[in-house]
Amino acid sequence: GNSVTQMEGPVTLSEEAFLTINCTYTATGYPSLFWYVQYPGEGLQLLLKATKADDKGSNKGFEATYRKETTSFHLEKGSVQVSDSAVYFCALSLTGGGNKLTFGTGTQLKVEL
Amino acid sequence: DAGVTQSPTHLIKTRGQQVTLRCSPKSGHDTVSWYQQALGQGPQFIFQYYEEEERQRGNFPDRFSGHQFPNYSSELNVNALLLGDSALYLCASRYGTGKNEKLFFGSGTQLSVL
Numbered sequence: 001g002n003s004v005t006q007m008e009g010p011v012t013l014s015e016e017a018f019l020t021i022n023c024t025y026t027a028t029g030y031p032s033l034f035w036y037v038q039y040p041g042e043g044l045q046l047l048l049k050a051t052k053a054d055d056k057g058s059n060k061g062f063e064a065t066y067r068k069e070t071t072s073f074h075l076e077k078g079s080v081q082v083s084d085s086a087v088y089f090c091a092l093s094l095t096g097g098g099n100k101l102t103f104g105t106g107t108q109l110k111v112e113l
Numbered sequence: 114d115a116g117v118t119q120s121p122t123h124l125i126k127t128r129g130q131q132v133t134l135r136c137s138p139k140s141g142h143d144t145v146s147w148y149q150q151a152l153g154q155g156p157q158f159i160f161q162y163y164e165e166e167e168r169q170r171g172n173f174p175d176r177f178s179g180h181q182f183p184n185y186s187s188e189l190n191v192n193a194l195l196l197g198d199s200a201l202y203l204c205a206s207r208y209g210t211g212k213n214e215k216l217f218f219g220s221g222t223q224l225s226v227l
Contacts, residue, residue, distance in 0.1 A: 004155075043117070043203060043218035044156070089155050099146070099207070100169050101216065103155030 002027045006090045006104035013080055013111050021075040021107045023064075023090035031092040033057075033066055033073040034101070038087045047075075047088070080111045117142075117219035119204050125225045126194050134189040134222045138206030144168075145187040146216065147179060148203040156203055162187050191224075199226045 007022040025031065035047040035057070048057030053068035062077045073090060090104040118137045126132050138145050144163045148156035158171035162181035181187045185206075191198055201223050205216040 041220065043220045044205075044216075045218070046215060091155075099161060099214070100158045100171065101148075101156070102158070105153070105155045 002031070002092060002094070002102045004090050004092055004102055004104035006088075006107050009087075009106070009108035011107060011109050013109070015082055015111055015113055016079045017111075019075070019077040019080045019084075019109070021088055021090075021109070023073045023075065023104060025071050025073065025090075025092050027071075027092055027094070029094050031094055033064070034091040034093070035062070035064055035073070035075050036089040036091060036103075038089065038106070040086075044089065080109070082111045082113060085109055085111045117204055117206050117217050119202075119219040119222050121222060122220070123223045123225075125227060127227050128194055128196060130194050130226075131190065131192045132194060132224060134191075134202050134204075134224070135186065136189070136204030136206075136219060137186045138204075139208070139217050142206035142208055142217070143185050144207035145181060145185065146205045146207070147187070147189045148205065149173070150201040150203055150221070152200070159189070194226045196226050199224060 003026045005024050032051040034049045036044040037047045048059040050057040050066035056065045064073050064075045087106045087108045089106045091101045093101050120135045146161040147159040150156040160170045161168050165181045176192045178190045201221040203221045205218045208215050
């Protein structure tokens with residue numbers, strides 16, 4: 001079956017530090033890959049996506065590259081801010097992302113001054 | 114433009130009871146999905162409704178059922194509640210097609226089963 005594994009949190013960083021959150025996946029077929037972010041008390045928001053191998057998704061300074069050879073989609077940001085504190089979910093879909101999503105367990109990020 | 118709205122925001126029930134959760138999709142969105150998010154876990158797909166029919170279903174028992182109305186709003190019903198049904202229930206509506214598809218999530222209904 002399809003599954004997503006992401007690094008456990010919480011991840012605690014100082015402001016302006018470099019961020020990496022690891023994500024690997026197992027899927028039948030050729031999935032689309034996503035990062036969603038969940039701020040406290042809010043629903044999930046799509047952060048970025050990539051729909052085929054070697055695609056790079058980017059948004060708000062965050063980036064992730066679809067690596068088919070390593071079945072990975074690691075999230076990176078060069079300089080985090082306190083406002084980036086949230087829970088980050090890696091997910092896959094066998095369609096464009098409007099249908100069934102399979103999520104990882106989430107990684108909580110805390111950014112301190 | 115209102116986003117995806119869910120009601121109620123919080124709900125407390127006891128074991129064995131039945132519950133109905135409601136979702137209004139974003140304007141112009143005709144497809145609604147429901148997810149269950151247990152504490153500390155990622156959301157799990159329950160089912161998806163389009164044109165008032167269930168189109169896809171995740172690995173959830175028949176106690177979980179749903180409905181979609183002509184105005185695209187949706188309900189999630191859970192019968193014979195178990196303690197393990199305590200979770201945040203998220204509704205999402207779909208925009209676009211194919212590789213341009215995108216889901217918009219509501220803030221969820223927090224269900225506590227005592």
